[in-house]
Amino acid sequence: MNSPPPRTLVSSAQLNQPRGKIVYRVVLTLVVVVFTLVFIGPLYFLFSDGLKSTTEAVQVPPTIIPAHVHLSTYGSAWSRVGLARLLVNTLYYAFGALFFQLIFDVAAAYSLSRLRPFGGRIIFALMLATLMIPSTVLLVPQYVTVADLPILHLNLIGSPEAIWLPSVANAFNIFLLKRFFDSIPADLLAAAAIDGASPLRTLRSVVLPISRPILGVVSIFALVAVWKDFLWPLLVEYGYSPSRETLNVGIFEAASTTPQNLVLAASAMAAVPTVIFFLVFQRNILAGLTAGSLKG
C-alpha cells in the first residue's frame, strides 16, 4: 500500500514542512494518548477492579492498581451470579435468533427480489414502514401478543421463541438482503433457470454462495442485537428457575445484592466474549456498519 493518501482537509505538502511535521506529531501523540485513556481506560478498571477485595473495591480514595490481587474474585463471581448458565442462555438465544433470521429473512428477501410475488411491493413497503416505528414503542402490545398469540393461543413467555421469532421481523435485514439480491446479474439466474433449477435450488446453489459478504453482515447484526438487548429479555425471560435470563439481565439482577468487586468481575467476564468477537471480526463489523447506512 504505497499509494499516496487521499487528499483531505490538510494537504500533504503542508504536513511535510518542518512546522507541519511537528504539529502533526504532537496532534497524533495527543490523539492516541487521549483516545486510549478514554476508551481503554474504563476497560482497565472494569478488569482490574474485579481483582480487588470487597473492601478495597469500595475504598476511599479508590486505588488505581489493586493493592492485593484476588484472582479468586472472578471464581466467586462466576458461581455466585451463575454466569455459566447465563452465558449458555445468551448463546442459545443469539444463535437461535440468527438461525431463524437467516432462514426466514433470506427466503423473504429472495422472494421479494427475484420471484416477485403478487402483492410483493405492498408487503415490502409495509415491512419498511416498521422501521419508522421502533419496537420499544410497541413494548406492551408486543408483550401481550407474545403472552397469547392470536388464533394459535400459544404463550411464548419464558420460551426461547419469545426472543427468536420477534427478531425475524427485522425490516433492515430484509432491506439489506433484498438490495444485495437485486444486484446479482440476471444472466446468472437465467442460466440456472434454463438448466431447470427450481427457485429453492437457485437460491441454494447460485444466490447464497455469492451472497456471503451480506450474509456475514446480517449474521453479525443478528448476534450483536440479541447479545446487547436488555428490556425485551427482561420482560419475557425473567424470574424462572433455573434461570432463563440473558447475561445482561442476570448480571443486572444480581448487581443490587452482590458486593461491588464481584459485580465488576462478572461484568468483565460478560464483556470478554464480545471483545474477542469484535477483535476477530472487526473488519467485517466496521465494513458492515457503513454498508448498511451508506448508499453506493
Add this chain to the structure above:
Amino acid sequence: MQTIATESVPVLAPLRARTGLGRKARRNVSAHGFLIGAVLCFVFFSWYPMCREVVMSFQKTQLGVTSWAGWANYKRIFHDPTFWTAWRNTLEFTVLALIIGYAVPFFVAILLNELRHAKGYLRCLVYLPVMLPPTSALLLFAYFYDPTYGLFNDILHTLHLPTSQWVQSPGTALPSMAMISVAIAATWMNMGGATLIYLAALQNIPGELYEAAELDGAGLVKKIRHITIPQTRLILSMLLMLQIVATMQMFVEAFILTNGGAGVNNNTVSVVNLIYQYAFALSGASNYNSASALGVVLMLVLAAFSGAYLWLTRDRGDLR
C-alpha cells in the same frame, strides 16, 4: 409444496410475461411460500401489535372484562405529573445527547481523517464500547459515578474541584447533573457508530474541492464550514434524525445507572421507563391500557420527527 418447489420456474421477470396463467399462479404460490415465514413474524410481532396498541389505548380491563374506555386512559396519563417529568427528562436527554453525542463524533471523525498513522487502531478503539454488553458498561459507569468511592469524584477531588453526586444528584434544574451523567455514559457507549459513518462520508469528499479552496486562500475553519459540512450534509441530517429517534427511546442507560429506578425525585425517568412502570412495575396497579396510551403518544411524536425529516430532505433534494 414439494411439487411446486421442483417445478422448473424461470426466475426472470421478463420471461414471466410470456408464460401461461396456470404457471403464473403456481409461481406465485411458490414465491409466497418463500415469504410466509417472515410475513407471519411481521404480522404477529410488528403489524398486529401496532394496531393493538392503538386499540388497547382506548380500552379498559376490569376484573377480566375488557370494554371501551374512550379517552379515559389518555386523560389519566395527561393528569399524571410523572408523565410531564418523563417527557421533560426525555427531551432534556435528547438535547444533551445531541450537544455531546452529535457534535463530538463529527469532529472526532474529522480529526481521525487527517491522521496518517494508527488509523486502524483508533477506529477500533472508538467502536469497542459499542460492542460491550450495556450492563457491563453501565455498571462500570455506576461505579465511577458513585459519590463516595467513585473514580470521577476522586479525580475532581485531586484537582481541587467541587465533587458531584452525578446520577444521584437530586436537582431538577435544567440541565440536571443527573441527566448530564446519563448522557456522558450513553455517548461513551454509542459514539463509535456515528464516528465511523462520518469517517466513511468524509472519505468520499473529492480532494479537489479542498485544493480549490486553498487557492482561494481559505483557512482550516473555512474549509470545514464551506466544504466538509456541506459535502456531508446528507449523512449529517440522516444521523441527526436517527439519533433523535433513538435517544427519545432512552431506557437502559438511566435504568441501570440508577439501579432499576428512576433517579432521585424521578429526575431520570424517561418515557419508555414510564411505559415500563405503568405496565409492569407498579405493584398491583399494572395497567396495560395506560401504558398503551403513552406508547401511542410516543409513537406519534417519533412519527412526527420522521415525517419532518422526510419532508425536509425531499425539499433539499429539489433544490439541488
